[in-house]
Amino acid sequence: MNRGxxxxxxxxxxxxxxxxxxAIVGKVxxxxxxxxxxxxxxNVDIPSHSVVFGNPCIIKHRxxxxxxxVNNIAD
Structure with a gap:
């Protein structure tokens, strides 16, 4: 899985x-x-502003x- x-x-x-x-696997x-x-x-690239769930992963824009x-962000 982590080859090629x-x-x-x-x-x-x-x-x-x-x-x-x-699990986040490989060069993504x-x-x-x-x-x-x-x-x-x-195991795939995830674009910004997304929610990801499942196996295989399902990507929804949000x-x-x-x-x-996410709290306490240092700017």
Whole structure:
């Protein structure tokens, strides 16, 4: 699974909330303001302003996805 074009490690953007027991596998990019629900399996790039859930992951666009989840942001 972590071979070929996916060999490497994830790049995680700003204001990302990752739920418990989630797996982010390989060389994928997680954009800014992304909420990854608990027990999700992420093996594809996730655009900014998204909510991700499931296995395989389902991606839904949502402005301010992490509002109420990410606090104490240092600007």
């Amino acid at each position: 074009k996916r060999k490497g490690y994830p790049t995680i953007g700003d204001r990302v909330w990752i739920g418990i027991n989630s 990019t997680i954009g800014d303001d992304v909420l990854i629900a608990p027990n999700s399996f992420v 402005d301010w996805a992490t509002e109420g989840y």
